[in-house]
Amino acid sequence: MRLRFAPSPTGALHIGGARTALFNWLLARQSGGSLLLRIEDTDIERSSAENVEQILDALSWLEIQFDEGPVMQSSRRGRHVEVLRRLLSEGRAYHCTATAAEVAAYKREHGQERGFRGVESAEGAVRLRVSDSGKTVVNDLIRGPTRFAHVHLDDPVIARADGSVLYNFAVAVDDLDAAITHVVRGEDHLPNTPKQLLVLEALGAEPPIYAHLPLLHGPDGRKLSKRHGAASVQDLRDAGYLPEAVRNYLALLGWGSGSEETILSTEQLITRFDITRVSRNPARFDPVKMRWMNGVYIRSAAVDALAEAILKHLDSIDGEAAAAVRADPRRFAKAVAISQEKLHTLADFWPLAGFLFLRRPTDPKASRRWLDADGRLRLAETRHRLEDIGQFDEQAVRHALEGLVLELGCRPGEVYQPLRVAIAGVTVSPGIFESVALLGREETLKRVDAALEASLSAST
């Protein structure tokens, strides 16, 4: 199979485009074929180099490699003009001076019930000649045969009056020249397909096989947009998602493996993916499920790989945090180990475990709840026990604190929560024994003293 992913650089690569790229890639890998990346920039006005960079960057982050390209559609202008001349000379296409306004007026009257046919002239835009009779059938791998009666089709404009070619023409020529065998793209292209088929037919060429993917919607059921937060691939990366988890989640949007498994490695996706099993109805992107799945991948990751990913993430979003973590790699590795099972995204690490590297202000609400007079009493006693520990490790800390709980005859949380608030500033953290041991005796005692003092003065 020879496939292609052909985004237009008119905006960031969104998850819909990412899924299209993924499906193409899975097919290419599975079949031992190749994947071509083509940038559809025939609309110079709306295309930008930054967007091309963004798309390349997004695909690279997703670890979706292409075998050929990127080729810029605009670079193929010479070939496009050549084919255009041929169609013109063979009478399959013609110049027409009908203005956009005239066509619009015609459409207002006839809608798409009767396609627009232009009058041939010496100059103007180039239109492909379509006869009123007959129909063009798109044999879609996902939808089956879809028929378009020619009466409803306009004579499509394939080149502007200035000679520049238009999308439906360029795509057909490029797919043909690249010997593309399978075109897998979004369903929004379905109405374009007969036009491309007609171009191919005029050229006497064998068309590729098509598969139109159902569209992706946002959580509200409407078209995906920035408003949904993680709509672009970069947003996903910045939100702390793992590429493999994103691939897994995206693959299951619109495609069911048939088995009851949900967590599928990329290798499994490659062997099991079946384009003909892709669903025909649109799917909603569900950030909640994406988050859950990312958590599954984080939990199953090797600690050092996870630490590396977290550090990289910190580098890109929080310089201060990254520096703090770099200053103590051993502590960082342990911090990751004791936080791992609580993370859903890479971004969750710092809020949860940052206190192990930097002191943070105490949350007033947490302080009021746990550092009242009774809490301070227990915290002061806790302080003594910690001070007396010989070897300050997790086992010893556990032993000391559990002993205190037993002696006081209180609920465990009544000892642990004041201590947690004292060292972390909040009521949530990794396990208290691990956290205290990792923080070390000196820093723990300092924070406990500070907390005792602050809460005492606050209450008087």
Place this chain on the structure above:
RNA sequence: GCCGCCAUCGUCUAGGGGACUAGGACGCCGCCCUCUCACGGCGGUAACACGGGUUCGAAUCCCGUUGGCGGUACCA
């Protein structure tokens, strides 16, 4: 308006005439585990849009209605 696509739990889906009192996953609820938060375990909630056919039998096939979506550019 017109052209086209689509229609199973809130969401992603399994299902392709009898195995369906419709399965799984996320979410949600309850219980358990428990030092917080998570994780994990157990249990529960919840769907075949509607109406006609076809058939001994329909979530599965056909038609219509309704609804959603896409397209309707000298955009891609």
